[in-house]
Amino acid sequence: MKILFLVLGILFTLTSESFSIGQEGMRSYQSSQEKALKLPELDKGESGTPDWQWGKDERPLPPSELQYLEAEEEAPAADWFWANGNPLTTNESLAMPRSLTFPNWIQNGDDPINRPPEETKSQPAGQEVFLTADHMTHGNNRNLLWAWGKVIIRLDGRVIRADKVKVNNKTGNGKATGHVIITQDDGTRLKSKKALFNINNQQGKLFETRGRLGEKYYIEGKEITRYSKNHYKVQKGHLTTCEGKLPDWLFEAESMDIVMGDRVLFTNGVFKIRDIPILYIPIGYLPIDRERKSGLLIPSFGSGSVGGASFNNAYYWAINGHSDATFGLDYSEQRGFKPSIEYRYTPNSHTTGSLNASFIDDKATDSTFWKVDAIHKQTLPNDFKFSGKLDLESEAFNRNFNDSTSQRARRNSDSHATITKNWGSSSLDILTRYRDSSQSDSDQTFAQLPQITYKTQKQSIGDTDFFFSQDSSFTSFLTDLDSSPDVDDNFSVQRFDFHPRISYTTKIAPWLAFTPSLGLRETIYSKGLDAADNNKRLDFFTRESFDVSASLQGPRFEKIFDLKNKYTPKVKHLIEPRITYNYIPDLDETDRGKIKVFDGIDTVSRRSTITYSLTQRILQKEREKGDNFNTREVLRFDISQTIDLIEATGSETSENKRPFSDLRFDLDSRLYDNLELNFDSTFDVHENVLKTFNVELGVKPIDSLYLFFERRFTRNQETFLVGTVDWTFGEGWRIQGTTRFDEKEKVFQENNFSLLYDNPCKCWGFKFDIVERNNLARGLGSDREVKYLLGITLRGLGSLSTGNKKKLIHREFKSIK
Numbered sequence: 167m168k169i170l171f172l173v174l175g176i177l178f179t180l181t182s183e184s185f186s187i188g189q190e191g192m193r194s195y196q197s198s199q200e201k202a203l204k205l206p207e208l209d210k211g212e213s214g215t216p217d218w219q220w221g222k223d224e225r226p227l228p229p230s231e232l233q234y235l236e237a238e239e240e241a242p243a244a245d246w247f248w249a250n251g252n253p254l255t256t257n258e259s260l261a262m263p264r265s266l267t268f269p270n271w272i273q274n275g276d277d278p279i280n281r282p283p284e285e286t287k288s289q290p291a292g293q294e295v296f297l298t299a300d301h302m303t304h305g306n307n308r309n310l311l312w313a314w315g316k317v318i319i320r321l322d323g324r325v326i327r328a329d330k331v332k333v334n335n336k337t338g339n340g341k342a343t344g345h346v347i348i349t350q351d352d353g354t355r356l357k358s359k360k361a362l363f364n365i366n367n368q369q370g371k372l373f374e375t376r377g378r379l380g381e382k383y384y385i386e387g388k389e390i391t392r393y394s395k396n397h398y399k400v401q402k403g404h405l406t407t408c409e410g411k412l413p414d415w416l417f418e419a420e421s422m423d424i425v426m427g428d429r430v431l432f433t434n435g436v437f438k439i440r441d442i443p444i445l446y447i448p449i450g451y452l453p454i455d456r457e458r459k460s461g462l463l464i465p466s467f468g469s470g471s472v473g474g475a476s477f478n479n480a481y482y483w484a485i486n487g488h489s490d491a492t493f494g495l496d497y498s499e500q501r502g503f504k505p506s507i508e509y510r511y512t513p514n515s516h517t518t519g520s521l522n523a524s525f526i527d528d529k530a531t532d533s534t535f536w537k538v539d540a541i542h543k544q545t546l547p548n549d550f551k552f553s554g555k556l557d558l559e560s561e562a563f564n565r566n567f568n569d570s571t572s573q574r575a576r577r578n579s580d581s582h583a584t585i586t587k588n589w590g591s592s593s594l595d596i597l598t599r600y601r602d603s604s605q606s607d608s609d610q611t612f613a614q615l616p617q618i619t620y621k622t623q624k625q626s627i628g629d630t631d632f633f634f635s636q637d638s639s640f641t642s643f644l645t646d647l648d649s650s651p652d653v654d655d656n657f658s659v660q661r662f663d664f665h666p667r668i669s670y671t672t673k674i675a676p677w678l679a680f681t682p683s684l685g686l687r688e689t690i691y692s693k694g695l696d697a698a699d700n701n702k703r704l705d706f707f708t709r710e711s712f713d714v715s716a717s718l719q720g721p722r723f724e725k726i727f728d729l730k731n732k733y734t735p736k737v738k739h740l741i742e743p744r745i746t747y748n749y750i751p752d753l754d755e756t757d758r759g760k761i762k763v764f765d766g767i768d769t770v771s772r773r774s775t776i777t778y779s780l781t782q783r784i785l786q787k788e789r790e791k792g793d794n795f796n797t798r799e800v801l802r803f804d805i806s807q808t809i810d811l812i813e814a815t816g817s818e819t820s821e822n823k824r825p826f827s828d829l830r831f832d833l834d835s836r837l838y839d840n841l842e843l844n845f846d847s848t849f850d851v852h853e854n855v856l857k858t859f860n861v862e863l864g865v866k867p868i869d870s871l872y873l874f875f876e877r878r879f880t881r882n883q884e885t886f887l888v889g890t891v892d893w894t895f896g897e898g899w900r901i902q903g904t905t906r907f908d909e910k911e912k913v914f915q916e917n918n919f920s921l922l923y924d925n926p927c928k929c930w931g932f933k934f935d936i937v938e939r940n941n942l943a944r945g946l947g948s949d950r951e952v953k954y955l956l957g958i959t960l961r962g963l964g965s966l967s968t969g970n971k972k973k974l975i976h977r978e979f980k981s982i983k
Contacts, residue, residue, distance in 0.1 A: 338366035408929035474499030516545035554583035613644040636666040678720035694760030779806035840866035885909040898925025
């Protein structure tokens with residue numbers, strides 16, 4: 167009898183073609199341990215058409231499989247819920263909702279995305295794939311696996327959760343329905359109604375999906391195709407970095423091709439703010455990383471009272487890893503098209519440079535304007551360093567088309583190149599420079615072609631207390647003696663100057679030092695100039711001279727104050743007087759009249775002066791971290807004046823003598839990080855008037871407010887006032903206002919206003935600038951010019967901007983910490 171039952175059991179096992187685990191039995195089993203099924207290794211060598219293929223219409227299925235799928239299609243829409251627990255409505259089952267709704271399970275991430283490598287290779291055979299579920303069953307041929315009830319599939323780098331799953335073990339194709347959630351180790355979390363996938367590779371397709379790509383890109387799409395870990399294609403979808411049911415901004419497009427860490431290509435795109443359509447873009451490109459990528463940049467818009475409405479386009483070309491270029495085509499309503507190019511290169515760690523060029527055939531003035539700038543820096547063999555700048559422009563280009571205040575005020579171009587070499591105590595400098603006027607009513611020219619300078623720093627002579635130093639230079643000058651644009655009177659001269667010096671320092675007392683020095687000077691000129699005889703050229707000549715100086719420094723007074731403060735325990739006050747005598751004899755007076763003056767070497771003449779100064783310094787000992795202290799100079803105040811002994815002892819009457827120079831005051835201070843006060847002034851002791859007075863005052867009474875005031879005064883010349891208010895308020899809001907006022911003309915030369923919103927916790931920011939200033943473009947519009955500049959930052963996608971990105975005249979707080 168036992169044998170009979172044994173035989174019957176064996177026959178029952180062999181004839182059984184499927185098995186089922188009851189719900190109660192599975193839950194009882196899983197209460198003690200998780201039920202895991204390791205899918206068998208896939209047989210990829212068999213030929214024939216698979217029973218079910220991803221991405222194509224399914225072929226007729228066996229009755230048992232068809233019955234399963236029919237039951238699946240008959241499931242009500244309420245089988246799939248949003249994260250808030252509400253079921254899908256009928257409309258939501260057919261089409262995606264109009265606005266984004268991101269559930270609470272999507273975490274916000276602010277970390278930048280590093281571009282991961284594309285993964286297109288299939289998983290190697292035998293890679294482990296784990297599936298757990300409440301219920302599982304096999305098809306008749308054991309190639310098909312059905313699972314339902316809390317299904318979890320764990321793959322390499324991703325997890326699929328669903329209510330029901332079907333997997334073809336032979337092809338690797340699978341289908342998941344009901345509460346489908348797909349997560350990846352890069353932070354991606356997508357929730358969809360239905361998904362097709364393949365356990366052998368990275369590919370899949372999701373339907374009616376919303377969620378997050380990576381750590382910060384929120385997406386919604388009717389159909390999302392996954393080609394790899396990084397590559398997605400979205401049909402009828404949205405993309406944003408904003409959270410919430412109604413995002414602050416989003417891009418809606420008919421189709422989007424997304425490569426994470428790279429870019430988004432889209433067609434029929436609409437940019438929306440709070441679900442309100444703002445801008446339609448038929449086809450476009452969006453960067454979604456920080457790396458350099460070729461493509462069209464987002465166009466920008468602007469408006470001005472002189473140029474009218476403007477539209478700027480640019481194409482960025484990432485040529486290779488060490489060079490790139492930007493091609494621009496800007497359009498101004500009143501002035502026309504302005505093409506431009508910017509090329510940048512860094513072929514190695516020792517070389518860098520850039521080239522900028524722009525051109526415009528100006529409709530407003532019927533003139534052609536152009537500008538070319540280039541910068542090149544390179545470390546040459548034997549540690550020589552090269553630095554060059556090419557600065558060429560047509561007449562008044564900067565005045566018409568540059569937004570930088572300093573550039574608009576320039577009246578000449580300045581191109582130069584230098585080669586330098588340092589040997590510790592000596593240096594070699596080779597300079598070429600060419601300056602040319604950019605004004606139509608002048609052709610002033612100045613050139614140094616070249617200037618070679620060799621300097622030896624002060625160094626001891628053997629074991630003695632004597633020191634040697636020298637300056638030697640050779641220069642070839644070129645200039646136009648007549649600045650009229652219709653007349654050229656070029657004058658070229660070569661000059662060689664040799665100036666060695668010997669000095670000796672002795673300590674008369676620990677607090678008193680005396681340093682005399684003697685210098686010899688030989689200067690050779692290839693030709694001279696007789697200005698009294700219509701700039702007649704003169705022959706070769708030389709100039710010889712010597713100079714004597716003596717410096718007495720001290721006595722030095724100092725006092726240390728113990729403040730008994732744990733952050734600033736001590737302060738030192740120093741008083742350092744100094745007296746210096748300089749003497750140059752009256753030699754070669756006749757030859758000095760032949761010299762065309764270019765720099766300080768040419769102005770060397772008879773001299774006998776005494777300069778006296780008093781310097782006060784305050785040093786402050788400050789705590790940094792822990793028990794570490796740092797000593798900082800918080801205040802320096804200099805008073806100095808020079809007396810001309812030749813003038814004082816001359817034969818002129820006392821009323822005509824002016825032996826004393828202007829009395830000079832100079833203060834630099836930073837007593838506290840939030841207080842800066844600097845000023846310099848000169849006082850004419852003979853006329854008893856203030857000749858110059860320049861002051862800067864910056865105060866930051868609280869962390870959110872910075873106030874700056876500057877006044878620059880020169881007697882009988884222009885006097886300017888500059889004031890800035892910089893206020894940060896709320897979360898990321900900032901207002902800046904700056905004005906520049908001409909006291910003499912009683913007019914505001916320039917006014918700048920900026921409103922900035924830049925909250926790093928938000929998905930967007932903007933900056934709005936208003937520039938109102940004098941119109942330097944002659945003959946165009948009124949005497950005043952107004953510009954409106956707008957910049958919008960879409961965090962994670964890049965920026966929309968208008969106008970020039972150069973800084974305005976706002977003064978900003980710079981901390982010393």
